[in-house]
Amino acid sequence: MTPSTNVPTTLPESLPVSALPATTAAVAARGVSKSYGRGETAVHALRDVSLEFGKERFTAIMGPSGSGKSTLMHCLAGLDSVDAGQLWIGGTAITDLPDAALTRLRRERVGFVFQAFNLVPTLTAEQNITLPVALAGGTVDTAWLRQISASLGLADRLSHRPHELSGGQQQRVAVARALLTRPDVIFGDEPTGNLDSATGAEVLSLLRCSCREMGQSIIMVTHDPVAASYADRVVLLKDGALVGELEQSTPDAILGALAKLGA
Template sequence: MTTSTNSPAQQPLPVDATSAALSARGVSKSYGRGDTAVRALHEISLDFERARFTAIMGPSGSGKSTLMHCLAGLDNIDAGRLWIGGTEITDLPDAELTRLRRERVGFVFQAFNLVPTLTAKQNITLPVTLAGTAVDEGWLQEISSSLGLLDRLSHRPHELSGGQQQRVAVARALLTRPDVIFGDEPTGNLDSATGAEVLSLLRRSCREMGRSIVMVTHDPVAAAYADRVVLLKDGALVGELERSSPEAILQALAKLGS
């Protein structure tokens, strides 16, 4: 990531970076150059508390997916500073950033991203296997039991329902006990009942396992499972909601489009 040109006085460090799962200060990101440049993010400053579920919402093109990718260290930023836990990732070398993501960040995607030739257990443990570290079998059993997967661990993805496949993805994200789990439209390919089940599991991972969840979604019903909803428009932070109903979230989104 490129070094910010802003001075420390302009972009203060979080009061206690170790108390937050994620922190952003003055984060800006553009695509393209000159007259064709598109501003994706403009001076975003946010803290994401530990063990809280946050949804990121906004109209199409508001920058919500770009923000998630930058927070996770998947995309470079043009200016500002970023932390995961107490570790600043703004200029972290690629090898160290890859290791940090593997050990302290989990991902749950819309398309599940399971390897079809592997069993559910092998898919869950794949990141640990690739890292060459030992699987904590006790923790794996605890997660699998909590997510209702104990009798499905030997099954391959085509033998599982969509909801079960997404549970496997959630278990994979939880296995390394990450600081934060990012969800990119995690219920986008699920029916409403199965989606509600997965969202409940994510919320439980906050309350019972102490994980922090950051989810990008366009669905007010999904966002209502979150403790907090962050609203973006044209790449800028324009508001927040706390523990809101789908109706209140939909109304806030409608105001952004007006």
């Protein structure tokens, strides 16, 4: 069941860097620009992007092909550098962090769920969930592992290897892996792209519940209006710039907004 209210808005005026209280946002960007190439062949992937992503909120990023949505996600997650502007994850400014510190921050405070499940085929579901913690030499919070496994319907599948799980169950394992460290934010890159509609709906419902019941913050890139309708907020991009947003919208309203952008 998707939210039914639709409140289109325009983006607020940009705030100065000092007015972006990173402590009240899961992720924040100020004046972010990113280009590839130089001179006449340069591609301007992001153009002066400023926005905040609230804590315990599920936000979808959408736009036509080439709008910059994947580039924005990669920059927000610290996977790609920016040419100008500032980025925060929680209270930490990440734009100028040394590589080692940025790697540690991503490992400890950021979760990822991708279109490809990215599970190690020789490991059990439980071992896949705990793998990032093990690689970091950390200690698994067993009680939390059991809680999220039960919440995601994986309690009786933890000893199974990926080939013994359905696509939906494999993606649930990926979601559990992202949740295990209680990150500041989870980034989803087309997380239901390899799933059928029914299974995709289950995964999206689980992501939405993780915001409402576990206090998680989620930022998802998607091209699917139905998937985006599960989000609390849809941010719209075109030609690397923010052009508007929708709050608690329906698939039809999102599709209409995309049509106006030429998507």
